Amino acid sequence: MSTLAAILRFELLLAWRRRSALATTLGFFVIVASLFPLALGADPKLLRLIGAGVVWVAALLATLLGLARLFAADHEDGTLEQLRLAPLPLPLAVMAKLAAHWLLTAVPLCLAAPILGLQYGLSQGAIGVLVAGLLLGTPVLCLVGAVGAALTLGLRASGVLVPVIVLPLEVPVLIMGAGAVEAQASGLGAGPWLSLLAALFIVFLVAAPSVIAFALRISSE
Amino acid sequence: MATSTAARSMLFRYASPATFYPLAGRLWPWFAAAAVVLALAGLAIGLLVAPTDATQGDAYRIIFIHVPAAWMSMFIYLVMAFYAVLTLGFNTRLSAMMMRSLAPTGAMFTFVALWTGALWGKPTWGTWWVWDARLTSELILFFLYLGFIALQSAIDDTRRADRAGALVALVGAVNVPIIYFSVKWWNTLHQGASVSLTRAPSMARDMLLGMLLMAIACWMYSIAVALVRVRALIVERERDAAWLREAGAAD
Amino acid sequence: MLTDLSPSDNHLRATGLACRRGERRLFKGVAFDAPAGTLVRVTGRNGSGKTSLLRILVGLSTPDAGAVFWQGRPVLADRLAWSSQVLYLGHASALKDDLDAAENLEFACRLAAEPIRAEALALALARLGVAHRAGVPARFLSQGQRRRVALARLALTSRPVWVLDEPVVGLDMAAMAEVEQIIGAHLAHGGIVVLTTHQALDVAAPRPMVVDLDAVSLEAVA
Structure with a gap:
C-alpha cells in the first residue's frame, strides 16, 4: 500500500515540477474549443447546438496529448523496469500512475469546461450535465488512451499511432457524453446517458489496468 | 478425454508452420478457383436473372457486392479476434500469422462495403453518405482495421508485433458491441437520417441466391488470399529453418 | 541490513536458458548454479545477449526455454516474491x-x-x-x-540477489573502489551478485564464476 502511495506522491511531485506542461494541455483544450465559432460563425443558436460536442471533442484530443508520453519517459530512463520489478502487481502501479495523470490533466479540463459552456451559451443545467459527463468520461479516455500508449511504447511513430488506435475506441464515450447534454437540452433528461457513462467507467476501471499492464509487458520484454 | 487430446495434438500439428506451409500451398488454388466460379455464378444471377426492383430500379443490384462485403468485414474481424485469443493464450506462431494475413482483406472488404454503400446511396437517397447507424459503425470498424495494421507494421520485432496486434484486436472486438450500440442510440437521438438501410425490400428468391453465392465466393476469396499471405509470412519468418530450405528444394 | 539474510539458503540456479531477439537466436543452453557468496560475471562480445540474460534472470523477460530457480523454486511461479529478493540495476539509471x-x-x-x-x-x-x-x-x-x-x-x-548491468560504466577510480568494496561485502555476507562489465573489476569474491555467452552463442557455433 505504501508503495502505491509512493508512486502517486512521486508522480504528483514530478508533474508539479513540470507544471508548465499541464498548463499547455489546458491551453490546448481551450484553444481547440475556441476555434469552432471562428470557423462556423457566431450564430448563438448554432453555438448552443454544437457546444457540448465541441467541448467533448476538444477534451478527447486534449487527453490524448499527454497520454502518448505517459509511459515513454519511464521507458527511456529505466523507471519502467523498476516499476515492473516492484513488489506490487503491475496493474495497481499503472492505476496509481493514471490516477495522478487524471487528477492533473483531466480535472482541470472539467473545471474549465463550464467557462467554455458559457461561451457557447449552454444553459446551467446543460453545463452541469457536461461537467458530470466529463468527470465520468475522462477517466475512461485516460484508461483507453493508456492502452494505446503502452502498446506503442518506444516506437518511432507512437505519436501518430496512439490517436489512430485509440480514437475509434473512444467513440462511445464521445457519443454518451455529448448525448447526455443534448438529451438534457431537449428535455429528455440526461439520466440514462450518464448511467451508461458510469457503467462504462466502472467496466473500464476494473478491466483496463490489467490490459494496460499486459500491454506494457508485451512492449518492454 | 482421449478425443480431445487427439484433437489437440492434431491442432498443434497443423499449427506448426512446417506442416501448414505445404498444406496451404496445396489448398489455396482450390479456394481461389472456387471463388472465381462462385463469383461468376453469383454475378450472373445477380445482374442478369434477378428481377429489377420496383422502387429502386437496377441501382439496388449493388447489394450483391455490398452486403457480402459488409458481412465479411465483420466476420473477418471476429476471426482475427479468435486468432488473437490463440496467439495470447497458446503462444502459437501460426495464429498470429493468420491474424496478420487476414487484416488487409478485412480492411479491404470494409472499404468496399463503405464505397458500394455510397454508390448505392447516391441514386437511392440522392446523397453519397448518410450517418446511418450501420454505415457509421462500418466506418469505425474500418478505423479499427487501420489501427491494427498501423500498429503491426510499426513494430519491427515479430514477437512483440504479434502480441501487441493480438491485444489490440481483442480490445477492439470487445469494444465493437459497445461502439455499435452507442452509435445506434446516437442515431435515434439525432433523428437526422430518415432513410435506413435495414428496411430491406422483400427479397425475391433469385436475389437471395445471388447474394448467397457472392457471400460464399467472398469467403473462398478471403481464405485463398489469407493462405497465400500466410505462406509469404512463413517464408519471411522461418527463412533460417532447415525444413523451409528442403521445401524450397522440393518445389 | 545485511544481517537480515539467512545466507545458507541463498541459491540461484539457471537451467537451459535460451533467448531469441526477433528472428535472431542469441543463446541457448545457458546454465549456472550459484550458491551464497557467488559472483557471476556474464561475459561476451557486444550483442551476445548479456543484457537479455540479466533481464531473464530478474523476470523482466521470459526465456524461450529453460528456467531460473531461487532457493529451488522457479522464480516465474511467484513473480512478486522474487521481486522482493532481487535488486536490478539496468543500463539506464532510472533517475x-x-x-x-x-x-x-x-x-x-x-x-x-x-x-x-x-x-x-x-x-x-x-x-x-x-x-x-x-x-x-x-x-x-x-x-x-x-x-x-x-x-x-x-x-x-x-536484498540477497543483485543483478547489475554494467554497474561501473563511467565511474572514476575512487567510485569504482567503493563499488568493489560494497559488492565484496555483500558477497561476504552470503549475497549473490550477477553482473556484466567491460572494466576490470577487482572484487574479493568467495566464489567467482564466469558465464561466457560467446561459448554458447549460436553464431559462434555456426
Whole structure:
C-alpha cells in the first residue's frame, strides 16, 4: 500500500515540477474549443447546438496529448523496469500512475469546461450535465488512451499511432457524453446517458489496468 | 478425454508452420478457383436473372457486392479476434500469422462495403453518405482495421508485433458491441437520417441466391488470399529453418 | 541490513536458458548454479545477449526455454516474491531529471518497498561521493554522478540477489573502489551478485564464476 502511495506522491511531485506542461494541455483544450465559432460563425443558436460536442471533442484530443508520453519517459530512463520489478502487481502501479495523470490533466479540463459552456451559451443545467459527463468520461479516455500508449511504447511513430488506435475506441464515450447534454437540452433528461457513462467507467476501471499492464509487458520484454 | 487430446495434438500439428506451409500451398488454388466460379455464378444471377426492383430500379443490384462485403468485414474481424485469443493464450506462431494475413482483406472488404454503400446511396437517397447507424459503425470498424495494421507494421520485432496486434484486436472486438450500440442510440437521438438501410425490400428468391453465392465466393476469396499471405509470412519468418530450405528444394 | 539474510539458503540456479531477439537466436543452453557468496560475471562480445540474460534472470523477460530457480523454486511461479529478493540495476539509471539525487534515491527505495531512513540515505550518497550533490536535480548531474546515485541503492538494500548491468560504466577510480568494496561485502555476507562489465573489476569474491555467452552463442557455433 505504501508503495502505491509512493508512486502517486512521486508522480504528483514530478508533474508539479513540470507544471508548465499541464498548463499547455489546458491551453490546448481551450484553444481547440475556441476555434469552432471562428470557423462556423457566431450564430448563438448554432453555438448552443454544437457546444457540448465541441467541448467533448476538444477534451478527447486534449487527453490524448499527454497520454502518448505517459509511459515513454519511464521507458527511456529505466523507471519502467523498476516499476515492473516492484513488489506490487503491475496493474495497481499503472492505476496509481493514471490516477495522478487524471487528477492533473483531466480535472482541470472539467473545471474549465463550464467557462467554455458559457461561451457557447449552454444553459446551467446543460453545463452541469457536461461537467458530470466529463468527470465520468475522462477517466475512461485516460484508461483507453493508456492502452494505446503502452502498446506503442518506444516506437518511432507512437505519436501518430496512439490517436489512430485509440480514437475509434473512444467513440462511445464521445457519443454518451455529448448525448447526455443534448438529451438534457431537449428535455429528455440526461439520466440514462450518464448511467451508461458510469457503467462504462466502472467496466473500464476494473478491466483496463490489467490490459494496460499486459500491454506494457508485451512492449518492454 | 482421449478425443480431445487427439484433437489437440492434431491442432498443434497443423499449427506448426512446417506442416501448414505445404498444406496451404496445396489448398489455396482450390479456394481461389472456387471463388472465381462462385463469383461468376453469383454475378450472373445477380445482374442478369434477378428481377429489377420496383422502387429502386437496377441501382439496388449493388447489394450483391455490398452486403457480402459488409458481412465479411465483420466476420473477418471476429476471426482475427479468435486468432488473437490463440496467439495470447497458446503462444502459437501460426495464429498470429493468420491474424496478420487476414487484416488487409478485412480492411479491404470494409472499404468496399463503405464505397458500394455510397454508390448505392447516391441514386437511392440522392446523397453519397448518410450517418446511418450501420454505415457509421462500418466506418469505425474500418478505423479499427487501420489501427491494427498501423500498429503491426510499426513494430519491427515479430514477437512483440504479434502480441501487441493480438491485444489490440481483442480490445477492439470487445469494444465493437459497445461502439455499435452507442452509435445506434446516437442515431435515434439525432433523428437526422430518415432513410435506413435495414428496411430491406422483400427479397425475391433469385436475389437471395445471388447474394448467397457472392457471400460464399467472398469467403473462398478471403481464405485463398489469407493462405497465400500466410505462406509469404512463413517464408519471411522461418527463412533460417532447415525444413523451409528442403521445401524450397522440393518445389 | 545485511544481517537480515539467512545466507545458507541463498541459491540461484539457471537451467537451459535460451533467448531469441526477433528472428535472431542469441543463446541457448545457458546454465549456472550459484550458491551464497557467488559472483557471476556474464561475459561476451557486444550483442551476445548479456543484457537479455540479466533481464531473464530478474523476470523482466521470459526465456524461450529453460528456467531460473531461487532457493529451488522457479522464480516465474511467484513473480512478486522474487521481486522482493532481487535488486536490478539496468543500463539506464532510472533517475528522473526533475527530481534531485536524494529524492531519486528515496523513490527508488520506496518503489522497491525497502524501508528507508533519512540518515541512511544521506550516508549512502556520501559513500558514493555524491552527498554534496544531493539537492541537485538529476538533469544537472554528470553521467558518472548519475550512476553513483543509482548505485547508492546497493548501500541501502537488504536484498540477497543483485543483478547489475554494467554497474561501473563511467565511474572514476575512487567510485569504482567503493563499488568493489560494497559488492565484496555483500558477497561476504552470503549475497549473490550477477553482473556484466567491460572494466576490470577487482572484487574479493568467495566464489567467482564466469558465464561466457560467446561459448554458447549460436553464431559462434555456426
